[in-house]
Amino acid sequence: MTYEEQIERLISISKKKPLLPESFVPWDVPVLQSESFLPDELISLHGLPEFDQLTPYQKREVSRHELVQVMYSYAWSESLLCLFLNRYILSLKTRQVEYRFLIRELIEEFRHQEMFAQAIEKLEGTALTPGRLQKIIAKFTVSMLPHDITFMCCLAIEMLADRYGDIVRKSPNIYPVVKKLLDLHGIEEARHILYTKLMLEKYTSKAGFIKRTVYSYTILLNIYFFRSFYVKEQIYQWSGIQNSRSIYKKASRNYKKNFGHSCLEDIIGFVTEIKGFNWATRWAWRVFLKASI
Ligand SMILES: [Fe+2]
Numbered sequence: 001m002t003y004e005e006q007i008e009r010l011i012s013i014s015k016k017k018p019l020l021p022e023s024f025v026p027w028d029v030p031v032l033q034s035e036s037f038l039p040d041e042l043i044s045l046h047g048l049p050e051f052d053q054l055t056p057y058q059k060r061e062v063s064r065h066e067l068v069q070v071m072y073s074y075a076w077s078e079s080l081l082c083l084f085l086n087r088y089i090l091s092l093k094t095r096q097v098e099y100r101f102l103i104r105e106l107i108e109e110f111r112h113q114e115m116f117a118q119a120i121e122k123l124e125g126t127a128l129t130p131g132r133l134q135k136i137i138a139k140f141t142v143s144m145l146p147h148d149i150t151f152m153c154c155l156a157i158e159m160l161a162d163r164y165g166d167i168v169r170k171s172p173n174i175y176p177v178v179k180k181l182l183d184l185h186g187i188e189e190a191r192h193i194l195y196t197k198l199m200l201e202k203y204t205s206k207a208g209f210i211k212r213t214v215y216s217y218t219i220l221l222n223i224y225f226f227r228s229f230y231v232k233e234q235i236y237q238w239s240g241i242q243n244s245r246s247i248y249k250k251a252s253r254n255y256k257k258n259f260g261h262s263c264l265e266d267i268i269g270f271v272t273e274i275k276g277f278n279w280a281t282r283w284a285w286r287v288f289l290k291a292s293i
């Protein structure tokens with residue numbers, strides 16, 4: 001299949017099989033006491049002795065707040081992506097296949113943002129929003145950086161969301177609203193990821209050592225940046241856990257290790273594919289993301 005044919009196929013699936021969050025997600029299903037929001041392996045304290053000392057209520061509360069953080073950070077990254085894509089499509093012609101695909105992607109990403117916001121409300125969550133510096137960095141990234149770098153940033157977050165969502169939705173006993181929402185997101189993100197990889201091939205196939213190093217660091221920094229939204233001291237206070245400051249420090253270190261182990265597989269696969277691991281990057285992936293490479 002040619003590049004155009006592959007993208008035409010993605011457009012056609014998006015049009016013929018649209019997944020609407022309002023009908024696809026069973027919003028009215030109440031949450032049962034036996035259901036959880038996150039599998040244990042994704043809870044920040046998992047693996048620490050403190051995890052076993054949590055009451056079932058505290059464990060559930062931590063998982064609820066941490067899932068809210070994850071969903072908020074995806075919705076925020078999607079808003080940024082939309083900002084970038086709206087600017088990017090101005091440079092395309094309306095009959096171009098990229099233009100037509102990106103319009104579909106924008107439609108889907110707007111629906112995702114609404115869906116995540118609704119889910120946060122359903123979970124009665126309060127998202128802890130990014131700080132001033134994080135907002136400045138994010139805005140700079142989507143408005144000033146070259147297109148290939150920005151697409152690489154988007155791809156990093158989409159692959160991360162995809163992997164994380166896969167772990168949650170394939171776990172037993174997850175609250176059905178969360179599971180279905182992640183099913184929907186997984187299906188649509190798979191198309192976005194495929195498109196972004198295809199279009200980036202134009203850049204990665206002819207990239208030399210320096211460009212591959214830049215791409216590798218772009219992905220690394222994005223993952224590092226977004227990982228920082230997941231574990232927050234406030235969550236332990238909200239969940240009624242004593243010594244939240246010291247718990248936060250331990251959990252933060254612990255989560256980095258767990259995250260490196262559970263969430264990086266697909267991303268490492270992609271960076272390997274584009275030959276992004278070399279003497280200049282490999283150490284940083286090990287040190288900053290605890291990647292086993
Ligand atoms: Fe999305």
Ligand SMILES: [Fe+2]
Pocket residue numbers: 109158188189192193
């Ligand atoms: Fe996406």
